[in-house]
Amino acid sequence: MPCRRYVIYVAWNDKKYKLGMSANPQIDLSFLNRNEGYDHIAYISSPLPLAVSDYVLSTISKPQERIGKDYSSGLKLPLVSSPARSVKRIIDAKFKQVKKELEQLKEECFLEKPLHFSSKSISIDYFSLHRYEDALEDILAGRIYYRREIERRLKERGIELDNLDVLLHLSTLRGQVQQVPSIKIAEPDRMVCNRCGHHERIKKAYCNVGKRECYFCEGCLMLGESKPCEALYAAPARPRMQENYVKSVRLNLDIAFSLPQYEAFEALARFVRKDSLSEAMVWAASGAARPEVAYGAIREILKRGGRVLFGIPRKEIMEEMNYRLTQAFPGVTVAGVRGKVTKAVKDPDIVLASAYHALKYYRNFDLVILDEAEAFPFRACDMLVNALRRARKTDGKYVYITSTPDSAMYARAQRGEVKVIMIPLRVHGIPLPVPKMIVEKDIQGERKIPDSLFGLVRETIEEDLAQLLVVVPDQGTSARIGAFLREKFMEMAYGDADRLLMSTGCQDEEQQRKVNSWVRGEFPILVTTNLTRRGDVAPNTNVIVVYADNPTFDEGALLQLAGRVGWSDSYPTGKVWFIASRMTRPIEGAIRKINLLNEEAEKKGLLETGAVKRSDLKS
Template sequence: MEEFIGRQVVLSQARVQELNDPHFYIRPAMSIEKHVTCQRCGSQLAKAEHRLPSGKYFCSVCLKFGKLTSDDRLVSIIESPDSQLPREVLLTWQGSLTTLQQTITDRLLQSLQAGRDSLLWAVTGSGKTEMIFPLIHSVLAKGGRVCVTSPRIDVCRELYPRLKSAFVLETVLLLHGNSEESYCYRKLTICTTHQLLHFYQAFDLIIVDEIDAFPYEGDQMLRYGLKQALHLNGRLIYLTATPPLHLIREVEATFAIEKLPVRFHKRPLIVPECHWYLRWESCYKKPSRMKKFLKLLRELLQDNDVLVFCPSLSYMDALCRATSRFFAADIITSVHAEDENRKEKVEKMRQKKYRILFTSTILERGVTFERVSVIVMGANHAVFSKSALVQIAGRVDRKGAYHHGRVLFFYNQNTQAMRQAKKEIKEMNALAKKVGDT
């Protein structure tokens, strides 16, 4: 029975007829009118293109989550708020919030208790994960169910041990496309936003970390899944360091918006240094074109390890191979979203087993390394949006003592995204200085 609580399980009509319990909530998998509308992902589908020889309709948009046809049913059990009993929940986190963090957390709690959604706009390295612990505790203690979700697997993996250590007596479920753990009912769930498509009116609180990140940003299916996974009386909290303007306009009338411009250690964000690099696109082809890159890379390595962000996988592979000719093979590697050893490589970088890590934008957010500097190859490339550049710059000087971390943008065209990224970082630093944290 637990597999149906807050889930939407796909069953055939024959299986549904075997269910006699009145607690089951059963919906057609698709509504058929002028268009076919998938009830799992919200997509509207043209009838002619989605009709099977049998006459049934299917959804091609959420096919990767399992085949769904118009003959299927979505079966759930929706928990009633009346059935949720207060319980003792132990928050075992031993740290403390700064004065400003505590003030904003108190306001978020007030909004939550008043039934209002919130957006926390907090700079990278501000300690926003620790700020959500009291919010989670508040809902769990009332018997509610909480989900912390993010578009990025790496962010979910980072959150999992931190939440487990903060709530050691809670069994925390981690769900993503590569999860080794299968689904089971839990009061506290961490998952990617894709996994929310399997839930229906399940959570009293959903906290979305990195709300502006790909692939959630601009994806109507994932937006639909988020809203559908939220209990009718549930609340949303969005977390981001780089909210796009359209998001602010979308929520400003209904959400409480809290802004935290101060990093936890109170040091300013590192302002990027822009370095003109005429032939960065082909620098790996000739040693003479590598000179500028190698010179600055060696400078950075005197104080820190280095993350090198690249605009494409083919470019990353070529530059990594070319760079390997100038360094010991065991201190350099590359990583990307489809890398089977991605998790292990990131961990080895943390352990200082690698000194240079070439990466795609997959590591632009949600991951923390101590003592790193950053190079962005081709910061003018279209893949590097303003938000991406701000997030990438935020990888530097996130924790620990200051170690002269730097952010270098290599470019051959000064783009609006680059200008806006530098402007936003400087504005946040100015606001942090003005606000302070007494």
């Protein structure tokens, strides 16, 4: 399909003017003449790629000018010149601004002067197009699609349109549909993907269709190319009939909450019921969060006939979450969306979606939940976070459950822009183990093995009688540390070193077998780059992070690794060591946040409190 080009224009009558852009400005003039009384139009740019025309239009005009502005609006003195002179000055000024902006973008403008047209020569068959408006509205309600996707869904309904572009543009002019470039120009030297939100993964390419340099987004490439010349069309969800009344929703929650978990449950329910803030962060100690703390908030939304979206960072937990929600909310429709197969559930109350499917939603849900704690040891990707925020209705709520709050969300929470709900300790009520920092300056560059390492290994297996997880930045270091420890054990006549430790990494084909054996307690020491699943933890564990100042270990990774210690009742006081050549901001931040959680638990008098049975939540 050829690249569509868009013209920036000024439309006017004797009272007001407005700016817009269109691939066919005559359609705009016909519509504006019919509905708003505009009878003239002037092109102030040559045809441009969508992203270019969108950026230039937003730069040279104010929002009021794109809606329609009176000539005298904002003037302190009465308008003395005629409308014709006023609009001529406006058109000439805007034309100069367009040329200046295009010059900065290194785009050519082939117009020497604005081109003027009247409404007399334009005719559109509105009656024929009107027959398909309902189908288009139904397809786009609460969704964001490319033209090709809309065309495919119309064909599935037996509708084939030669003038789909005209119908889409008229819907845009009416304000029923929003049109944006798939990749937008944020600044002259910076682009952002409107589909997935990435800006650092925009790559240059040559467009064979447009015969010019172009761009695509590498972040969402597996969904098809996102390009500056392609449009995305979106429309908010329509109100549900159920939203007109309050209904009873049964919550079957037969579990034991700790006191902090129950307080978080109640706080989230109050948040969606009456809080003025639109976003809440549930900051939980690693291993202390559970999805059920959000079920009170979900019930509040369902009672009002609203819809809920659960963002799932890992597809492996989709079926488990589907089962848990179905059991907790009998009679409520729950749909899991992932891969190419989707269970056909029309207008479900609760939707579970992976990142790629969440990207298709637009202003659709009253409550959006991201349970990052369930992704352990992974963190939710930026694409999923961006998709979930876009899927929330403008007056909806967003809940972020995490043990490793990202810096941007944490900063917003500090400014009071996000409600913070804390679950500062685990069910057993023992304070979180605080990592001990060991600085060895001579290990900078990671060529020298830390002197303290073997002593900490012996302390773990001889004194604490615990298992040990030694985490390193890469697989080569894993093999080197593993060989060093084997040699040390042989020197001290510990016996068969292979029965004491194994080393592995992400490139090891036997990684999962070794991890499973360590989890089962078949050997005490595992040297690894990282673990891959929620279940890859042993109950009686200490952790050593070697070369913790390596960029691989950001603050979130260090918090997750520290969270592998002390979670079990059998060994709640496990030990964590960070060995590094220097203190870094991620190390300092991870230790500070663990201390903050412990201080919060102590301040609230929560230490060593027992579990509270909440069978009364079945109402």
